[in-house]
Amino acid sequence: MQRRTLVKGAALGGLALLGGGFWALPGGPRPAAVSLEGALAVLGTLQGMTLRSLKGWSPSEVFNHCAQSIEYSMEGYPALKPAWFRHSLGPAAFAVFSARGAMRHPLDEAIPGAAPLLEPASQAQALERLQVAFERFAAYGGELQPHFAYGALDHGEYARAHVLHLYNHLSLIRPA
Numbered sequence: 001m002q003r004r005t006l007v008k009g010a011a012l013g014g015l016a017l018l019g020g021g022f023w024a025l026p027g028g029p030r031p032a033a034v035s036l037e038g039a040l041a042v043l044g045t046l047q048g049m050t051l052r053s054l055k056g057w058s059p060s061e062v063f064n065h066c067a068q069s070i071e072y073s074m075e076g077y078p079a080l081k082p083a084w085f086r087h088s089l090g091p092a093a094f095a096v097f098s099a100r101g102a103m104r105h106p107l108d109e110a111i112p113g114a115a116p117l118l119e120p121a122s123q124a125q126a127l128e129r130l131q132v133a134f135e136r137f138a139a140y141g142g143e144l145q146p147h148f149a150y151g152a153l154d155h156g157e158y159a160r161a162h163v164l165h166l167y168n169h170l171s172l173i174r175p176a
Contacts, residue, residue, distance in 0.1 A: 031167055034101055036138045039163045042170070043131050050176040051123060056108040061117040062169045063126035068114050069165060070133040073158050074140055077148040078113030086151035094150040094161060103164035107172055112148055130166075137162065 032038035051059040072078070081090060097103040110117070120126050137159070146152050153161060 031170060034160060034163050034167070036134055036159050036163065039166050040131060040134055042166075043127060043134070046127060046173075047124075051173050052176045054172045054174060056172060057117065058123075059173055060121060060123045060126035062107075062173060063123070063130040064117040064119070065110070065114075066162070066166050066169060067126070067130040067133040068111055068117075070130075070137050070162050072111065072114075073144055073147065073153075073162070074137065074142065076145040077111065080146065080148045081112070086146060086149065090147070090149040090151055094147075094153070094157070097164055098157070098160055101164070103161075103168040105165075105168060107169055134162070 031042045053059055053062065057065065080086060120129060140155070144153065144155060144158055147158070147161065150157075150161065
């Protein structure tokens, strides 16, 4: 009986936390539409610009990180959070991000098990890698791999996740 009460309390607390998180997310203007086309348009405006990061990763590391996430959605993530997480808290967090149209996550946290964000090292090449990853994803018709935290997503959900992820990271990128 006590275990059931504990589980119910934890579930209600988690829902309250997610609900509060919904309103804490930014809801203002985004760099472009939350679409693959919008993301590619934003990335196109960055070509040839010298960029700086307000804190954390360099622009090339950010572009490599976002490209990794897109590539892993097609090829498989190197490590996944436990199944219970990918079937409960992860999808709930994505539902909040998706409903709000904004994502907030630690902007210096690597994807679990991912390769270092060193290649390509130049900003221009990393930006190109990211653009190619978005274009490849847009044309991809194969089976998508489970997200390391959100679990199974369809193509539209993954597209939204990738774009929100990019826009969250771009919040710290400015022209030099």
